[in-house]
Amino acid sequence: MNGKIVLISMSRRSILSLGLGAAVLPASLASGTQGPRLEVWKDATCGCCDGWVKHMKAAGFEATVHDVTDLQAVKAAHGVPDALQSCHTAVVDGYVVEGHVPAADVRRLLAERPRAKGLSAPGMPPSSPGMDIPGTPYEVVLFGAPGGDRVWARH
Known part of the structure; x- marks a missing residue:
């Protein structure tokens, strides 16, 4: 009987540990310590660029x-x-x-790994991450692909 009680107690402890680990994991991802490494070049005075970097870090990018x-x-x-x-x-x-490509589109790019140069949100779409003025639809373009540029996502 004691063996069963210890076993049940350990089982509960294991479940609790797993639950706490799962609760901590998103916080570490949000801090950027576990995500893909992003290297960004921008103008020092550009606030919208800073906003996009914050968006990417919040999505788990370093x-x-x-x-x-x-x-x-x-x-x-x-x-x-x-x-x-x-x-x-x-x-x-x-x-x-x-530009202001949403983190979800970058994650999809990294998951699907298409043969292409990359993604662009041409210009400065007002409702894109970092710009944050809702209401203006925009497109993200996959460019440098063998078949030519194409729309990757619509927002």
Whole structure:
């Protein structure tokens, strides 16, 4: 009988430990310590870029930010077409992320791993993460794919 009580007690303890571990896991992901590493180039004075970085960190990405004065050189070096440019450029796991692309779209990109250069939210869509002015639909474009650029997501 004592063996059963200890066994039940351990079982409850194990379940409790698993529950506490699950509760702690999202907090560690939100801090960016467990997620994909994102490298971002932006202008030092751009508040909307800071907002996008915060959005990505909240979604579990780890971000290293470089404030630069010549973003055009960064965009050219990463092959971002003129028509798809925005206010900041990032790289994650070999993909380019141009502008205010939502974290969910980047996660999908990393999960599906299409043959492409990356994603872009061209311009500065008002309702995109970091801009945060609701009500304006926008598209995220997959670019540099063998079959050409295409819409990746609509928001």
